[in-house]
Amino acid sequence: MVSGYHLAQLNVGLVRAPTDSPELADFMAGIGPVNAIADAEAGFVWRLADGDGPGATALRPCGPDLMVNMSVWQSLEALRDFVYRNGPHLDFMRRRREWFHRMPEEHLVLWWVPAGHIPDLDEALSRLDLLRRNGPSPLAFTFREPYGPA
């Protein structure tokens, strides 16, 4: 962990059916519990939420079918451990094709922010755009091709 910087992430997903459909039922039911696990993780800093709703999933800044999820963590390892080494979350990831269309373009972006800075959606979307246009770089990268803070 490098002091002075936190790791931000944005991921977007195109749902296969409306959020109140039976097809999405397991996903919608799991959001609350999985968010609670994230919140309790040692490296967790912040998550985008829309007030009383179950996380950011009610926010549709990019249209009705595109779900956004944004968070900040103390380190890449802390996020990676939660995303891929947490039982319930890994199970969610395993089932993603039941709920989300495949996206040919990059749908997850990671970037470093000064510790204490909370990014807004504009910042996040511009990093995703950078990643899609230029591939992984120190300003916008992925788990598979990570970069350290500049």
Place this chain on the structure above:
Amino acid sequence: MSDISVVAVLDDPVRRRLYDYVAAQSHAVGRNEAAQAVGIQRTLAAFHLDRLAGAGLLDVTFRRPDGRSGPGAGRPAKLYRRAAAEHQVTVPPRDYRSAAELLAEVVDITGAEPQLQRSARSRGAATGRAARRRAPADPDGDLVVAALTDQGYQPYRDGTGIRLRNCPFHVLADRYPPLICGMNLALLEGLLEGAAVTALRATLDPRPGDCCVMLRGTGDSKTN
């Protein structure tokens, strides 16, 4: 040391059994424990363990006897653990891993995961059926431990369940976790179904260092 030299260090039956024992444990192993597990003298175990450590197959740590420190506290115990590095020898040269990474990438991009999981479940079921045919009267737990050992998972009992020390797809799983862990879960679900095992259920439950899948006891009355 070249991979082939490292692997050659295992070409001794006693040394191999020591390595297999240490590699399968979730704790660092001392010389006494290893010697007893394999049924040999302590000094012989120490010799072999140090050869394995010298080749980089085992890592060495030291631990003081509990509750003591400072001069006169007693010699620290030398403990051994499976080292993390992979060693591969293929003759003639074969490179299945590059092909696997390409195929994984394509499955990821095309969203073919559900088919991957179906195919994996089917393959696991065939393995399970074969295991049950070989040992029709074995209790579920024993049968599953034997089958998982054959497949390289290095299983160990954990209460009524079974945990797995090794992921046979480790580097690939590291690069494509949901894809490969999903495939792995399906393989093991299939294996349990094919072997008609009801005392255990496969679930995703990663623990540091272990495979992402663990087999949970279902509490079924069949002997485990």
